[in-house]
Amino acid sequence: MSVPEAREALIDRYLEVRRQTDELCAPLSAEDQTVQSMPDVSPTKWHRAHVTWFFENFVLAAATAGYEPVDRDYWYLFNSYYESLGPRYPRASRGHISRPGAAEVGDYRREVDLRVVALLRAISDDELAHLRDVVVLGFHHEQQHQELILMDIKHVLSRNPLRPSYAAASAPEPPAASPVKWVDYDGGVVEIGHEGAEFHFDNEGPRHRVFLQPFQIADRLVTAGEWLAFIDDGGYARHDLWLSEGWAWLQADAIEAPLYWFRDDGIWWEHTLNGTRPVVDGEPVRHVSHFEADAYATWAGRRLPTEFEWEHAVAASRPDQVLREMYGECWQWTSSAYLGYPGFAPVEGAIGEYNGKFMSNQMVLRGSSALTPAEHSRATYRNFFPSHSRWAMSGVRLADGQATARVY
Numbered sequence: 347m348s349v350p351e352a353r354e355a356l357i358d359r360y361l362e363v364r365r366q367t368d369e370l371c372a373p374l375s376a377e378d379q380t381v382q383s384m385p386d387v388s389p390t391k392w393h394r395a396h397v398t399w400f401f402e403n404f405v406l407a408a409a410t411a412g413y414e415p416v417d418r419d420y421w422y423l424f425n426s427y428y429e430s431l432g433p434r435y436p437r438a439s440r441g442h443i444s445r446p447g448a449a450e451v452g453d454y455r456r457e458v459d460l461r462v463v464a465l466l467r468a469i470s471d472d473e474l475a476h477l478r479d480v481v482v483l484g485f486h487h488e489q490q491h492q493e494l495i496l497m498d499i500k501h502v503l504s505r506n507p508l509r510p511s512y513a514a515a516s517a518p519e520p521p522a523a524s525p526v527k528w529v530d531y532d533g534g535v536v537e538i539g540h541e542g543a544e545f546h547f548d549n550e551g552p553r554h555r556v557f558l559q560p561f562q563i564a565d566r567l568v569t570a571g572e573w574l575a576f577i578d579d580g581g582y583a584r585h586d587l588w589l590s591e592g593w594a595w596l597q598a599d600a601i602e603a604p605l606y607w608f609r610d611d612g613i614w615w616e617h618t619l620n621g622t623r624p625v626v627d628g629e630p631v632r633h634v635s636h637f638e639a640d641a642y643a644t645w646a647g648r649r650l651p652t653e654f655e656w657e658h659a660v661a662a663s664r665p666d667q668v669l670r671e672m673y674g675e676c677w678q679w680t681s682s683a684y685l686g687y688p689g690f691a692p693v694e695g696a697i698g699e700y701n702g703k704f705m706s707n708q709m710v711l712r713g714s715s716a717l718t719p720a721e722h723s724r725a726t727y728r729n730f731f732p733s734h735s736r737w738a739m740s741g742v743r744l745a746d747g748q749a750t751a752r753v754y
Contacts, residue, residue: 349471353466353467353471353474356466356474356478356481356482357463357466357467359485360459360462360463360466360481360484360485361459361463363485363488363489364455364459364488366489366492366719367393367394367397367488367491367492367495368455370492370495370496371390371394371495373512373513374390374499374512376391376447376448376449378390378499378502378503379391379394379448380441380443380444380447380448381441381502381505382438382440382441382502383498383501383502383504383505384501384737385437385438386735386737387497387498387501387502387737388437388440388494388498389440389441389443389498390448390495390498390499390502391446391447391448391451392424392440392443393491393494393495393498394448394451394452394455394495395420395423395424395446395451395454395455396424396425396426396491397484397487397488397491398424398451398454398455398458399420399421399424399425400484400487400488401458401462401481401484402415402416402420402421402458402461403421403428403431403696404480404483404484404696404697405462405465405477405480405481405484406458406461406462406465408477408480409465409469409473409477410465416454416457416458417446417454420446420454422434422435423435423443427699427703428696428699429699430695430696430699431696466481480697482545483545483697483700486545486547486721486722487700489719489721489722490722492719493715493717493718493719493722496512496619496717497717497737497738497739498737499512499619500512500606500617500618500619500737501737503617503619504606504617509617509621509622511618511619511620511621511622512619512620513619513620514620514621515620515621520626520627520628520629521626521628521629522628523569523571523572523627523628524566526564526565526566526744527564527565527566528562528563528564528565528746529562529563529564529565529659529663529667529669530560530561530562531558531560531561531562531563531655531658531659531662532560533557533558533559533560533561534557534558535555535556535557535558536555536556536557536558536654536658536661536662537553537554537555537556538553538554538555538556538654538657538658538687538726539551539552539553539554539687539726540553540724540726541553545721546724546726546727547700547701547727547728548690548692548693548700548701548702549684549686549687549690549701549702549705549728550726550727550728551687551690551726552687552688552689552690554687554688554689556654556658558652558654558655558658559747559748560747560748561651561655561745561746561747561748562745562746562747563651563655563656563659563669563743563744563745563746564648564743564744564745565668565669565670566630566670566671566743567630567631567670567671567675567676567678567741567742567743568630568631568642568646568741568742568743568744569627569628569629569630569631570616570625570626570627570628570629570630570631570632571627571628572631573604573631573634573642574614574625574627576642576645576646577602577603579645581641581642581645582596582601582602582603584645587641587644587645588637588640588641588644589637589640589641589733591637591733592635592636592637592638592640592641592733592734595635595637595733595734596637601638604616604631604632604633604634604638604736605633605634605736605737606618606632606633607625630671630675630676630741631676631741631742632676632739632740632741633736633737633738633739633740634679634736634740634741634742635733635734635735635736635740636679636709636731636732636733636734636735636740637733637734638736639679639740639741639742640679640681642742643742643744646744648744648745648746649681649744649745649746650679650680650681650742650743650744650745651678651680651681651743651744651745652680652681652682652745653680653682653710653712653728654682655680655745656678656680656712656713656743657712657725657726660672660725661725671743672713673713673714673718673723674714674715674716674718674723675713675715675716675741676713676715676716676739676740676741676742677711677712677713677714677715677718677729677738677739677740677741678711678712678713678740678741678742678743679709679711679740679741679742680709680710680711680712681709682709682710683708683709683710684704684705684708684709684710684728684730685705686702686705690702704730707732707733708730708731708732709730709731709732709733710728710729710730711729711730711731711738711740712727712728712729714727715738715739715740716739717739
């Protein structure tokens with residue numbers, strides 16, 4: 347591809363990612379886009395503005411001497427966690443931002459898009475080469491927020507007493523639960539982490555060696571029907587199944603089922619983006635915390651895989667070792683704490699705040715969910731959340747064998 351063609355391809359990709367965000371938000375009213383239903387959830391219009399703020403700060407301001415922002419107040423309202431870029435509005439109060447409204451955020455997006463496209467067409471080839479990696483990071487950052495938009499609006503609409511749907515959908519044929527199969531892996535010294543020139547986040551590398559004991563991993567995710575058996579056996583009432591902190595969380599918040607499940611007249615129901623319907627036994631259980639996943643694994647006499655086992659299982663799969671539902675259903679909790687790999691170091695500057703600063707009190711999830719953009723489904727991708735979080739579409743895959751991993 348020639349340099350002019352690469353330039354136009356970058357612009358086209360920019361516009362496509364921005365269009366995808368607009369399409370995701372199209373079913374939502376201005377009122378929908380303003381609600382913040384809990385501190386972890388951000389209003390839809392905040393997501394739309396924040397990803398725009400990212401391009402304005404890290405692309406436009408970085409490449410333009412004396413840059414004048416579209417609105418200086420937006421740099422305070424829509425900064426997420428970049429301390430080096432100045433003060434920011436508290437996350438838990440984002441629902442208080444009634445103004446600018448959703449329409450004004452749309453105006454902001456359009457103005458920044460005009461400026462970004464004009465910049466990408468005007469700068470020299472050398473300047474474009476220097477800026478390209480940040481622009482591409484901006485694509486992937488916005489795609490992360492596309493998933494967050496769906497996660498968050500699901501929670502918002504679930505708190506509405508009418509339980510409205512985000513989008514209508516025809517009812518699929520309920521899947522039948524198939525027997526779980528256990529796939530064996532020999533273990534040994536294996537390589538983990540991303541390598542190569544393709545885009546990846548900094549926390550996916552460096553590639554390094556890990557020692558694994560022989561282990562087994564389930565060929566599919568835990569189903570809703572299996573989770574119902576856990577509930578019926580008193581899984582949420584037995585302290586012996588739970589980690590101490592998990593048991594305290596369960597009692598404090600009166601947890602008795604996965605998020606979005608409720609019981610009415612003896613029937614378990616689940617709120618989804620497409621409306622509220624009875625729980626389907628054959629579907630993977632969704633929206634459970636790490637605490638719940640660990641308790642279920644204890645109840646089942648198994649354990650959660652380490653993130654290294656999960657990644658190795660994907661890399662070492664053979665035609666006779668078919669692992670199902672690794673991607674596109676649920677993020678899958680592992681037993682691994684979110685830490686930097688050997689040799690990891692954040693990049694210099696504000697961009698370095700992207701991942702590394704969160705390497706404390708978080709657990710790793712692998713795979714991807716039904717809400718995840720396709721480009722974010724890869725074996726080395728490391729998602730992470732605190733142990734109590736469950737508004738992400740998180741599920742459970744079991745493992746067995748002695749869990750040991752030593753990094754080299």
